[in-house]
Amino acid sequence: MEVKDFDFDLPEELIAQTPLKDRTASKLMVLHSKTGEIMHRTFSDVLEYLNEGDCLVLNDTRVLPARLYGVKEDTGANIEFLLLKQLENDQWETLVKPAKRVKKGAIISFGDGRLKGTCIEELDHGGRIIEFQYEGIFHEILDSLGEMPLPPYITEQLEDKERYQTVFAKHSGSAAAPTAGLHFTEELLESIAAKGVNIVYITLHVGLGTFRPVSVEDIEEHEMHAEFYQMTRETAEVLNNAKSTGKKIITVGTTSTRTLETIAHANDGNFTESSGWTSIFIYPGFEFKAINGLITNFHLPKSTLIMLVSALAGREHTLHAYKEAVKEKYRFFSFGDAMLIVEGSNN
Structure with missing residues (x-):
């Protein structure tokens, strides 16, 4: 199976640049995985597709204000950093622009010296291991100096940092x-809980894989970047109780999906308290052991994310749904509209 099999035409004007004022006002496309049937709803209608005893699984990771702008101490050159993941103590894997200016031993100053970073290792593709020096609490300094790391296809400034966080974001990383x-809003989550739906949380810290395109033609040759996950x-x-009683498990997002499938595949279809690193790659032909449904946004052409959706709903159904989304002018990507993939021909 080739990357080109997951391509589609997307008009640039459909890439959402700003979030809606009301989180729940987004469009919701409901796609039935077995039949390919499509319904056009509003996101708040998701409540109708969740039943008592079902599980809704949310990723409670919190986005770091991980984009930093610094100055190279010896030359005064301006350098941009994106923090990807903490390795140990004050060492971080980062993406650097322009990387050629940051060699091993280079010292970068941020916020007039409130934070300093030393390059201790050079990686491929602009990656650098940086060790930070500071006084005080690192995350407080980062909150004051850093910017939200919006994806490159979003070109407008975000007025409110919290709008790029979920309302249930908890664990920074x-x-x-x-x-x-x-x-989701707190009110919608309350309504879902009041219906008897079990809302549970996992943590997966979204890392470099999100920014990395598929650079091989044969998708089976693509290697996913490892990301840290945790389940209580x-x-x-x-x-496990939902599964044993025949209730549905619906994940919110590809990150929750990858976490549950990682754990289920390691435990003969069951779930257990665990944490670790996952590089699971889900594409058509994958055997799902954990989930019955998925809530997700509309993704980039030829991305690992649309491949995951295609594994659950079928490639033809997925590409037809995306064609319909373009026709109906759905908003795409991070601040865009949503899709709910369900089994069967009704809720």
Whole structure:
């Protein structure tokens, strides 16, 4: 199977540049995975597709204000950094522009010296390992100096940093938001819980893989970047109970999906308290052991994300749905509209 099999035409004007004022006002396309049937709804209608005893799984990672602008101490050159993941203590894997100016041993100053970073290792593709020096609390300094790492296809400034966070974001560590979760409000979550739906949380810190295109023709040769995940015992117990009683498990986002499938595949289809690194790559032919449905945004052509959606809903159904989304002028990508993939021909 080749990357070109997941291509589609997307008019640039459909790439959402700003979030809607009301998170739940996004469009919601409901796609039935077995039949390919499509319904056009509003995101708040998602409540109709969730039943008592079902599980809704959310990723509670929090996005770091991970884009930093610094000055190289010896030359005064302006350098841009994107923090990708913390390695140990104050060492971080980063993406650097322009990388050629940052060699091993280079010292970068941020915020007039409130934060300094030393390059201790050079990686491929603009990657650098940086060790930071500072006084005080690192995350407080980062909050004051850093900017939200919006994807490159969003060219407008974000007025409110919190609009690129989910309302349930808790554990800091991501280089990008789990964007399917951006559609939920506290009120909608309360309504879902009141219906008897079990809302559970996992953590997967979104990393370099989000920014990395598929550069091979044969998708089976693509290697995913590892990302850190964590599932608590309480979440595992609720998921196992739902599975044993025939209730649905619906993940919010590809990150939640990858976490659950990683754990289920390692535990004969069951869930257990666990944490670690996953590089699972889900594409057509994948055997799902964990989930029954998925809420997700509309993704980039030829991306690993549309491949995951195609694995669940079928490639033909998925590409037909995307063609319909373009026709109906759905908004695409991080601040765009949503798709709910369900089994069967009704809820």
